[in-house]
Each structure stands twice: as structure tokens, then as C-alpha cells.
Amino acid sequence: xxxxxxxxxxxxxxxxxxxxxxxxxxxxxxxxxxxxxxxxxxxxxxxxxxxxxxxxxxxxxxxxxxxxxxx
Numbered sequence: 164x165x166x167x168x169x170x171x172x173x174x175x176x177x178x179x180x181x182x183x184x185x186x187x188x189x190x191x192x193x194x195x196x197x198x199x200x201x202x203x204x205x206x207x208x209x210x211x212x213x214x215x216x217x218x219x220x221x222x223x224x225x226x227x228x229x230x231x232x233x234x
């Protein structure tokens with residue numbers, strides 16, 4: 164029982180150290196989050212383009228299969 168509590172405490176300490184370290188590094192570098200926001204916008208645009216291309220492929224594929232079945 165004690166070892167489980169020690170493992171849980173260690174996990175919490177480990178998580179807190181990395182969270183605090185990331186926050187401190189971001190604060191000291193002066194990063195306002197603009198780079199992350201720009202990356203998110205770029206990712207969202209790429210995802211929308213991918214989804215549109217995938218939808219077009221599915222429509223065209225369905226049309227082809229329908230044409231094959233009809234002929």
C-alpha cells in the first residue's frame with residue numbers, strides 16, 4: 164500500500180515539475196503564445212484542405228463505382 168502511495172506521489176511531483184518547467188521556460192523566453200497560435204491556424208487550414216480533398220475523393224469514387232455497376 165505504501166509503495167502505491169509513493170508511486171502516486173512521485174507521479175504527481177514529476178507532473179508538477181514538468182508543468183512548472185514548461186511555464187518557466189515560456190515565461191523566461193518571452194513567448195506570448197503567438198507561435199503556437201500561428202501553428203494552430205496553419206494546422207486547421209491543412210486539416211480543412213485534407214477533409215475537402217477526402218470528401219471529393221469519396222464522391223468521385225462513389226460515382227465511379229456507380230458507373231461500373233451501371234455498365
